[in-house]
Every structure is written in structure tokens, then in C-alpha cells.
Amino acid sequence: MRGIAYWLSAVVVLTGVVVCMAPASGHADGQAAPIFGVTIPPGYRDWRLISVAHEAGDLNDFRAILGNDVAIRAYREEKLPFPDGTIIVRLAWSYIASEENNKVFGRAQSFVAGAPINVQLMVKDSRRYAATGGWGFAQFKDGKPADEAVHKTCSPCHESAKARDFVFTHYSP
Numbered sequence: 001m002r003g004i005a006y007w008l009s010a011v012v013v014l015t016g017v018v019v020c021m022a023p024a025s026g027h028a029d030g031q032a033a034p035i036f037g038v039t040i041p042p043g044y045r046d047w048r049l050i051s052v053a054h055e056a057g058d059l060n061d062f063r064a065i066l067g068n069d070v071a072i073r074a075y076r077e078e079k080l081p082f083p084d085g086t087i088i089v090r091l092a093w094s095y096i097a098s099e100e101n102n103k104v105f106g107r108a109q110s111f112v113a114g115a116p117i118n119v120q121l122m123v124k125d126s127r128r129y130a131a132t133g134g135w136g137f138a139q140f141k142d143g144k145p146a147d148e149a150v151h152k153t154c155s156p157c158h159e160s161a162k163a164r165d166f167v168f169t170h171y172s173p
């Protein structure tokens, strides 16, 4: 009987710990994004590279797409859907000409990352985010989340990548 009581209390304590960690991105580090409650995951800037991208036109940016260990493992094992705990981060910077580099090349050919634009995140938690394909979405600028209207646009557009678990970016070996 004692044993059962001990295990029950252990379960209660553990449940408490898990619930406290519930903002799927780890410890709350600043404000949570609207709708999905995603916060900026600590240490994300040190995560490994999935790929890079460049958007022209109005966006005119450079992007790096990084993943936590769960994401990188799933990509390398070509596992779909991505398992719970996957976090993919997309960083964007303005796309600017580098006069410094152009001088070295002797002609205008170099473009580099300028000021940061924003950071977007996708966090996989198939139960919590069941209504949006298992993904929680978030966008931050200077550590502050974008408004609710912006967050309503994410999932409908990512629907186009449904066949690849709503993720557009391919792994660049």
C-alpha cells in the first residue's frame, strides 16, 4: 500500500513538472506568441542548419532554417511526419550588397545578411496543436511576438505543404 502511495505521489509530482514545461518550446523566455503560446526556445541560435533560402520581391531577405536535435534527426532519417518535440526555426535578415566584398572581387556580385528581420518557429505537438496539423506557429521580432492576425495566416498557407507534414524546407546535405 505504501508503495502505491509513493508511486502515486511521484506521478503527481512528475505530471506537475511536465505541465510546467508545457509551452512546447521549453522554458518561457519572454512573451508567448498569440494563439499557440509558443515562446522563443533557449539556445535556438546554436541549432544546426537545415538549409538556407532567399526570397526576392517585397521580402528581399536571406533565411537560415535551423532545427533542434529532434528535427535534425527526423530530417536525416527522412522521417515523416516529424515527431513531437520537433522545432524548426527560420531566421531572416535583409538582403544587402556588400561593398566591402565587392571591392575585393572587383565587381558588384556580393550579397550578405544585413539587419535581422524576424524569427519564425514551428513547434510539433500533435495533441496540443491538433487543429493546425500538429504544429504551433510563432513569429518574433526583437524578442516580441507578432499580433494575432499575423499568426492566423501561418497554418492556412502551410497547408500547401501538407504532403510533407506542412514543412516546405528540404534538408540540404
Ligand code: HEC
Pocket (backbone or CB within 6 Å): 053, 055, 063, 065, 088, 089, 090, 120, 121, 122, 137, 138, 139, 150, 151, 153, 154, 155, 157, 158, 166, 167, 168, 169, 170
Ligand atoms: C503565404 C504563405 C505563408 C505564410 C502566410 C507563412 N508561411 Fe511559413 N513558409 C512558407 C514557405 C513557402 C516557406 C518556405 C520558403 C521560405 O523559407 O521562405 C515557409 C517556411 C517557413 C518555416 C521554415 C520551415 C518550412 O516550413 O519550410 C517556418 C518555421 C515558417 N515558415 C513559419 C511560419 C510562421 C510562424 C508563419 C506565420 C507567422 C508563417 N510561416 C506564415 C509559406 C508561408
